[in-house]
Amino acid sequence: xxxxxAVRDRTLRxxxxxxxALPPPPVRSPLYVPGGGxxxxxxxxxxxxxGGWAGQGQVNLRVKTNFYRGSKSVPLTSAGVWTGGIxxxxxxxxxxYDTSHWVHFWxxxxxxxxxxxxxxxxxxxxxxxxxxxQGGRYAVIAAGVDSGTDEIAAKLAAxxxxxxxxxxxxxxxxxxxxxxxxNFSVGLFGELTHSGTELPANWQW
Numbered sequence: 554x555x556x557x558x559a560v561r562d563r564t565l566r567x568x569x570x571x572x573x574a575l576p577p578p579p580v581r582s583p584l585y586v587p588g589g590g591x592x593x594x595x596x597x598x599x600x601x602x603x604g605g606w607a608g609q610g611q612v613n614l615r616v617k618t619n620f621y622r623g624s625k626s627v628p629l630t631s632a633g634v635w636t637g638g639i640x641x642x643x644x645x646x647x648x649x650y651d652t653s654h655w656v657h658f659w660x661x662x663x664x665x666x667x668x669x670x671x672x673x674x675x676x677x678x679x680x681x682x683x684x685x686x687q688g689g690r691y692a693v694i695a696a697g698v699d700s701g702t703d704e705i706a707a708k709l710a711a712x713x714x715x716x717x718x719x720x721x722x723x724x725x726x727x728x729x730x731x732x733x734x735x736n737f738s739v740g741l742f743g744e745l746t747h748s749g750t751e752l753p754a755n756w757q758w
Contacts, residue, residue, distance in 0.1 A: 555706035560725035572743035635734025636662040643696035
């Protein structure tokens with residue numbers, strides 16, 4: 554069964570966002586947005602990012618949008634990807650870890666209920682053989698509230714991702730919005746923060 558990590562009460566100060574260190578265990582450590590040290594590439598609503606970690610601080614990324622057929626190649630010197638303004642929508646992503654690095658990944662910021670496109674992309678990728686060992690397949694769903702996340706988790710499991718490797722991150726922001734990203738250089742999936750000022754000064758990253 555999928556594991557849920559939730560920020561229970563964001564009105565308390567300080568609160569700690571969860572960072573999901575994959576392979577597990579998770580750690581309480583937020584990511585930083587570009588300009589804060591991680592250099593993540595921004596993905597927008599309606600874009601499906603797919604690619605793999607090339608090493609040396611670089612992700613090979615292809616981005617497919619809903620506005621035209623085909624895809625565009627985007628060479629990036631980047632540790633990963635991120636997206637912001639997640640309110641009534643969510644992030645669905647899957648990634649494959651092989652021995653020492655992330656071989657392939659899919660990432661999309663989807664509107665509420667519009668997640669079949671990214672699920673089809675993940676299913677097709679798994680069927681194609683790019684993720685041969687089930688134990689190396691991971692998925693993360695990030696949302697403001699947990700409504701609907703179990704249904705997506707069940708479909709990811711049916712696609713061939715072990716339920717124990719599916720994580721659900723609930724930000725506790727509801728419809729107020731938050732940002733979420735992946736840093737493949739350190740295997741951290743999590744909520745982003747501009748400054749980390751909500752955390753104690755002696756917080757161990």
